[in-house]
Amino acid sequence: MSRIAFVFPGQGAQYVGMGKDIVEKFEIANKIFEEASEAIGYDMKKMCFEGPEEDLKKTENTQPAILTTCIAIAKVLEEKGIKADLSAGLSLGEYASLVISKGIDFKDAVALVKKRGKYMQEAVPLGVGTMAAILGMQREDLEKALEKASEFGVVEAANFNSPGQIVISGEVAGVEKACEFAKGIGAKKAVILPVSAPFHCSMLVPAGEKLALELENVIINDLEIPVIANANADYYKDKSEVIDLLVKQVSHSVLWEDSVIRMLEDGIDTFIEIGPGKSLSQFIKKISKQQEKSVAIYNVESSESVENLMVNLSN
Structure with missing residues (x-):
């Protein structure tokens, strides 16, 4: 049996039109987009499908848009019976991992990352x-x-x-x-x-402090799927670590290479990158090659890639 990891991209992977095809084909994906719109107070479908690109690129819009697209696709895979043995995400993607692990409710997460984006942008004046x-x-x-x-x-x-x-x-x-x-x-x-800002360095400490206050108002549940945190490339031991590690992540290095090595060591042989872009797939390919591990890597961001994945996993 394959051991599967769901991995989720961070900011920078966004593009106008992401998620549209998935929403048109799968009702569960449509429902996620509607939940996102309700949680953040604007039309998420319009933002993702129509842009304009300048609006989508604003950090406080980008983060909830990518999270929504990732969760919509992940829900389609789960509905088709594809389950993750563990999960990890790059920066923003860690929130998607926590949502699919049931650690944070999607509506809470999408509202949270909108504020996270705003705080990260405001922490350092433009041009500094x-x-x-x-x-x-x-x-x-x-x-x-x-x-x-x-x-x-x-x-x-x-x-x-x-x-x-x-x-x-x-x-x-x-x-x-x-x-x-x-x-x-x-x-x-x-x-x-x-x-637009110097992410993941000590200049972002004020953003982390503001985020900590928001996280205090969010219900954190026990994680049903193991999740690897960016800040230490280790598994969340339990829900008590979630707030601290998400706050730390804002101003600390993202240990993505270390996280992938940890997954490889723990027997993951199938990586499914869920969401816009293919950057994580490229990173995983390089890391697994260096570690001399043979793995299957898939990217899922459209209905066609969902179908291709189903065919590949059934062979």
Whole structure:
């Protein structure tokens, strides 16, 4: 028997039209979109299906839109009898994992991530912070570049995505200097990313503090499916850890590569990336190759890919 992990993408995967085909074909997906609209007070179908892109790209809209699309698709898979043995998500995607594990009710989660997006955007004035992708460099070497660059401004590792792909975050001067130093000591590429805030670094601590107050008002239930947290690449032990780890996630590194290695070590041989884009599938492919593990990786974001998955899993 395959051991299946549901994995969910983070911000940046969004596009106008995501989820439309799924909603048209499956009533359970339509219901999720309607629940989202009710929870956040605007038409989620219109936001996801029609945009405009500028509105969809606003962090406080992006986060509930991606979460809604992911859960709508996950519910379709569950209705078809495909269940996860465990789950993990990248940044925002961790909320989708907690929803399918029954740890947080979907309506609470979608309202929560709208506020999370708002707080993350407001924590640092526009133009003060940025992020960059560093390609082709080991963690230990990058640490040297970050240490040197920190004299010019805050700069920290934000995402450990896959072997040779690390994202850094911080003040503009610090990030620019880190890119310069990283290239000087062997990075293949260092690319400033088109983002509106320096996510997953200490500059986002105020956003985490505001999020903590919101989380205190949310009912947290026992998790029915094991979920791996971004902040420590380990399983939530029980529901008492949920608030602390979600708050920590806002201003700490996302340990995605470590999380995938943990899943591989625990016998996961089938990864189903649920939601817009294919970035997690690409990361998992690189990580599993480095770990010399043979795995099946699927991406599901349309009714056609649902049908393809059903065929592949039945073979």
